[in-house]
Amino acid sequence: MASTRAASIQPKTAAFSPNGKAFSSPKRKDLLTVEHLPLETVLHLLDRSDHYVKFLEAPGPFQKLKILEGRTIANLFFEASTRTRTSFELAERRLGADVISLTPAVSSLAKGESILDTIRVLEAMKIDAFVIRHNVSGVPGFLASRLPHNLHVVNAGDGVHEHPTQALLDAAEMRAALGSLSGKHVAIVGDILHSRVARSNAWLLAKLGAKVTFVGPDTLMPRNVAAVFGVDTTNNLDSILDTADAVMMLRIQMERQARGFFPSIEEYREEYGMTPERMSRSTALILHPGPINHGVEIETEAAYGERSLVLRQVRRGVAVRMAVMEWLFSNEV
């Protein structure tokens, strides 16, 4: 009896694909990865974000747009995040959407089943798009594969897999500052192993013709990383200071030290911190996805100095997310 029941529910297709690729129908529009995002779409999103940055910078009271009027978007942040969630919410509201934001408590991975229930319940209330952040790689792709094709899913960061809107906003700011990214050299510094930002940036920068170097200790480098992402790697931050056009400092999680990935915060700062002294030996732009550990991966002077894009990144975040939400419901490829 049980097997008959299972047979009736089990989808005929194979199980999910972590990147959602296998399930995207021609009609379906999601933003799950940068890896599978066509260059044409990337350029469209960057251009539209330029448009929305100007819109956001315009003086005077804010004029609410009606592009997403009548659309309902659910932001599901299974992993805590104030800035990314706020950024998505503002972007959605400024385009005129109805917005709900949920931060379901996920105390353990074993609750994985309930994610599917959560999203099915919301879908039944007629949601048009889901923005999903989860600490397990592949969850947005898995959920997208189980939703009807007329819905949209945006990955707002999944595990150590991808964070597409972060990479788009980083690229948009670097492009605005450097003119073009073609032939430019971008260094990404720190905990590459646990970074979805590094992964999405590597895919995106390669599409835009930039050369990428991952900088960090070998203990924080994923296996086969150079071959997988087509990047250079080095343990020596000083070696890239004079050639890098932009340096992206990643947040270092303090608990990594306790797990033995590096000996001490002091040694990490000495080897991989962006100090004023290192700033003086470089002309590179400085980026940081936030939140910043002042005095660890980056000194305050560097974080908010004249070559820093850190606060511009935050503003661009809203603009990029407006561009993404607009694109989901548009006829653009």
Added chain:
Amino acid sequence: MNLVLQNARVIDPVRKLDEISDLEISDGKISRIGTALTSTFERRDLNGAVIAPGFFDMHVHFREPGFEYKETIESGLDAAMAGGFTGVCCMPNTQPAISDPFVVSYIRERAAGHLVALEICGTMTNGRGGEELSPMAALAKAGVRMVSDDGAAVRSAEVMRRVFEYAKMYDLLVTQHCEEHALTHGAVMNEGMVSTRLGLPGWPAVAEDIIIARDILLAEYIGNVRYHVAHVSTRGGVRLVREAKARGLVVSCEVTPHHFTLTDRAVEELGTNAKMCPPLRTSDDVDAIIEGLRDGTIDAIATDHAPHALHEKETDLASAAMGIIGLETAIPLGLTHLVGAGKLTLSQFIERSSIAPRRLLGLRPASISIGEPANLTMFDPAKQWRFEESDIRSKSHNTPFLGTEFTGKVLGVVSNGQAHFL
């Protein structure tokens, strides 16, 4: 049971038998082998399909007692029968674990009378806790021939030393699930190119090799033990076993059908039905495994049949349970990817699937000779077919092979005085 099987290709590697003939079974025993046998018994024309000594799967999880929602002894044995097996050995990670002769007798009672014979693996340590020795004397008296804490390795080298010393007194096969757990925290797939790209925690091959190496050295030091590596999946593991055999140690290993057919790339395509422990590895490992099967380094093919309910697989990769069902697809996978692909002869395939596992467990071979109990697996190595959900007898349906086209199909089994045709 009386039956005549006609026009079969009868293969028995032990007897070096490979000929087209008829086979007569009277009262469950092989009574005549020859051409154009006349008999009043019920007849089955096999049209040239193969009759082999009954296949034996030395590594299945039947989940009873404790997890009957995934599988029961009965549904597991039915799946084995549908898959072409006449014997299986069930692993002890039940609830309670098989650390007690009472659990052994409970399971044996549940399996009584079935066409498929059930052997029972006991734990090496109490409750698979990895600390205290299981009551191996009592387990052996209850008929246990193999011990394992499968699902986890015994972490402590000191405990493992005691397991070897104690198990050898009862001539128990010591089977290890080889995993250095300190290297596999939260791992959901093989560590390599694919895990790096997908951002999934990796299970490095070296975590398997370290335990195999440790155990081989301990086995050599203790002496006169029989050590068996469960579901070997790495090139390094195959090499370590090959070297140990060359040094004359009694070391053996088994491989699952999924480890000789799929690689870690399948995780991206198939999701949670490609999540196994040990994980699917790289094509280089698959090559080494096939070489190991060819040269005899890998003794046996075993499914690691691991049923899980829909809700345990219909989730993200990190939360999903590990393993797949394997009994109904093992023989078709072997016939397609090993025999059909020219990697193993039919005789070698039968040896790895029937003769070797019974030998490792100290069981009588399922011999095709007059006077022996009829213990047979019948299959058509050329038959093309598609594996569908309706072919599954297991209570769970967690398999990545639904919809797969196979060359080679099981036709039926005979054992324990019963015949079952598909």
